Amino acid sequence: MLDELLAAWIGHQRWFGGKGRPIDTLSIDSDVTIEAGDPGLRHLIVSVWQDGSRERYQLLLGMRADLPDTLQHALIGQCGPYAFENGPSHPWWHVYDAAHDPELTHWILESMAGDTEQGVVRFEHLPGVGIDSGVRSMVLGAEQSNTSLVYGDAYICKLFRRLIPGVNPELEIVTALAARQAPHIAQPYGWMEIDLDGTATTLAILQEFLSNSTDGWDLALTSVRDLYNSLPDVTAAEAGGDFAAEAARLGGATARIHRELATAFPTGTVEPHEVKRMAEGLRRKLGRAAAEVPELREHVGMLEAAYHRVEELTAEVAVQRVHGDYHLGQVMRTTTDWVVLDFEGEPGQPLAERRAMSSPLRDVAGMLRSFDYAARHLLAGHAEADKLEPKADQWAERNRAAFLEGYVEGGGTITAADAALLRAFELSKAVYEVIYESRNRPSWISIPLAAFR
Incomplete structure (x- = not known):
C-alpha cells in the first residue's frame, strides 16, 4: 500500500523529473528506520519506472499517529498497519515528507x-x-x-x-x-x-549557510531597475545602482576559482582536431534547434560562421574542471566578497559529463549570458520595452566588459584564439536558451534572440 501512496504523490513534487508522464511502477529499493517512535522516521530509496526507463529518488518519510496542522502541507497519505522494530505500532499512520519536520531533521x-x-x-x-x-x-x-x-x-x-x-x-x-x-x-x-x-x-x-548575503541575480536586477527608472539621458555608469564594480569583482573571483580548480584537479589539453569535432557538435545542435524554432532560422548563417572560426583554430585548448552551470543565480555577495555555489553542474546531464574537464571559457560564457538575461528580463511584457531596449544593451555591455576585465586582471586567460571559442560557447548557450524559452516561456524568447543581433 505504501508504494501506491508514493506513486500517487511523487509525480506532483517539483523535484520529480518525470512530470507529465504516467508512472508505470514504483518500487522501494531501500527502507531504513532512522527513528522508531511517534514521530518515526524512515529513509527510502525508490525506483520509478516510466516508459521503460528507471529513475531513483531519495525520500524521508515521517510517520505520526496524529499529524499536526503545521505538517498537513507535507502529508502523503495514511498507511497501516505498521510496527517499528522495537517501537510503536498503530493501525493507521499519517505518512508525510519529513524534510518539513524539524523534530526529525x-x-x-x-x-x-x-x-x-x-x-x-x-x-x-x-x-x-x-x-x-x-x-x-x-x-x-x-x-x-x-x-x-x-x-x-x-x-x-x-x-x-x-x-x-x-x-x-x-x-x-x-x-x-x-x-x-x-x-x-x-x-x-x-x-x-x-x-x-x-x-x-x-x-x-x-x-x-551564508545568512548575510545577497543572490547575484537579485543584485543585478536591482541595478537594472535603477537604470530603467532613471531619466532618459542617464547612462548605466551614472545610474544609482551601477553594477560594474561588482561585475569586475565577480570576474576576479571567477578567475581565482578556476586557478584553484586547476591546482586541485588534473588539467589537460584538447587537440585542434578534437576542437573541430566539438564545433561540429555545436552545428548539429543548431540544426535541430532551427528545425524546432522558426525564429532562429534567420540567424543560422551568423552562427555557422562563428562555429567555423572555431574549426579554424590551430592551437591546443586548455581544459580543466569547471563549474559547469555558471550564472548570476549561482553566486552570492557576502559582506566581504563573492562566493560561488552549486558546483554540481547541469543536473540533467550524465554524471560523467558533469565531472569531465572542459574549457573554463564555458563558465565565462555562462556568466556573460546571465548578464544579458538580467538586462532584458524586466523587458518581457513591459509597456515601454522598445524605449528601454537601448538601456538594456548599455547595461549588458558595461557589465559584461567589467566582468571580463576583472577575470583577466584576476589571472584568467582570454587570448585572440580564446575569443573565438568564447563567442561560440556563448552563442551555443543562447541557442539552448531559445529552445528552452520556446517550450516553457514563449514570451521570453526575445531575450536569447537578442544575442544574435
Missing part, C-alpha cells in the same frame, strides 16, 4: 557529527570541523531539483532527490577546495552517502 546533523551509519546510509563530516546538532531546520522554497534545509543561520543541507550513482561533483569540488583553504566557496561540513550499483553515491551535503 535533527538526525542529519547528529549523524554527521558522529560519523555514524544508519543501516546502509553512511554519514561523514570533514576532519577538524564541528557541527552543532541543536539548531532547528526549515525548508527553503526556491529549489527545483533538490530540497534544501536551513539550520538556523549556521548550515544549509542540500538533499539530492534524484539519485545518480557516484560522488556528486559539488561534494568532490568543495571538499577539495576547502582542503586548500580556497576563497570564494561556502565551507563544507559533512555529507550523507549510500552504495548504489556498488558505487558510493552522495545523498546530501552540509555547508555553511
Whole structure:
C-alpha cells in the first residue's frame, strides 16, 4: 500500500523529473528506520519506472499517529498497519515528507557529527570541523531539483532527490577546495552517502549557510531597475545602482576559482582536431534547434560562421574542471566578497559529463549570458520595452566588459584564439536558451534572440 501512496504523490513534487508522464511502477529499493517512535522516521530509496526507463529518488518519510496542522502541507497519505522494530505500532499512520519536520531533521546533523551509519546510509563530516546538532531546520522554497534545509543561520543541507550513482561533483569540488583553504566557496561540513550499483553515491551535503548575503541575480536586477527608472539621458555608469564594480569583482573571483580548480584537479589539453569535432557538435545542435524554432532560422548563417572560426583554430585548448552551470543565480555577495555555489553542474546531464574537464571559457560564457538575461528580463511584457531596449544593451555591455576585465586582471586567460571559442560557447548557450524559452516561456524568447543581433 505504501508504494501506491508514493506513486500517487511523487509525480506532483517539483523535484520529480518525470512530470507529465504516467508512472508505470514504483518500487522501494531501500527502507531504513532512522527513528522508531511517534514521530518515526524512515529513509527510502525508490525506483520509478516510466516508459521503460528507471529513475531513483531519495525520500524521508515521517510517520505520526496524529499529524499536526503545521505538517498537513507535507502529508502523503495514511498507511497501516505498521510496527517499528522495537517501537510503536498503530493501525493507521499519517505518512508525510519529513524534510518539513524539524523534530526529525535533527538526525542529519547528529549523524554527521558522529560519523555514524544508519543501516546502509553512511554519514561523514570533514576532519577538524564541528557541527552543532541543536539548531532547528526549515525548508527553503526556491529549489527545483533538490530540497534544501536551513539550520538556523549556521548550515544549509542540500538533499539530492534524484539519485545518480557516484560522488556528486559539488561534494568532490568543495571538499577539495576547502582542503586548500580556497576563497570564494561556502565551507563544507559533512555529507550523507549510500552504495548504489556498488558505487558510493552522495545523498546530501552540509555547508555553511551564508545568512548575510545577497543572490547575484537579485543584485543585478536591482541595478537594472535603477537604470530603467532613471531619466532618459542617464547612462548605466551614472545610474544609482551601477553594477560594474561588482561585475569586475565577480570576474576576479571567477578567475581565482578556476586557478584553484586547476591546482586541485588534473588539467589537460584538447587537440585542434578534437576542437573541430566539438564545433561540429555545436552545428548539429543548431540544426535541430532551427528545425524546432522558426525564429532562429534567420540567424543560422551568423552562427555557422562563428562555429567555423572555431574549426579554424590551430592551437591546443586548455581544459580543466569547471563549474559547469555558471550564472548570476549561482553566486552570492557576502559582506566581504563573492562566493560561488552549486558546483554540481547541469543536473540533467550524465554524471560523467558533469565531472569531465572542459574549457573554463564555458563558465565565462555562462556568466556573460546571465548578464544579458538580467538586462532584458524586466523587458518581457513591459509597456515601454522598445524605449528601454537601448538601456538594456548599455547595461549588458558595461557589465559584461567589467566582468571580463576583472577575470583577466584576476589571472584568467582570454587570448585572440580564446575569443573565438568564447563567442561560440556563448552563442551555443543562447541557442539552448531559445529552445528552452520556446517550450516553457514563449514570451521570453526575445531575450536569447537578442544575442544574435
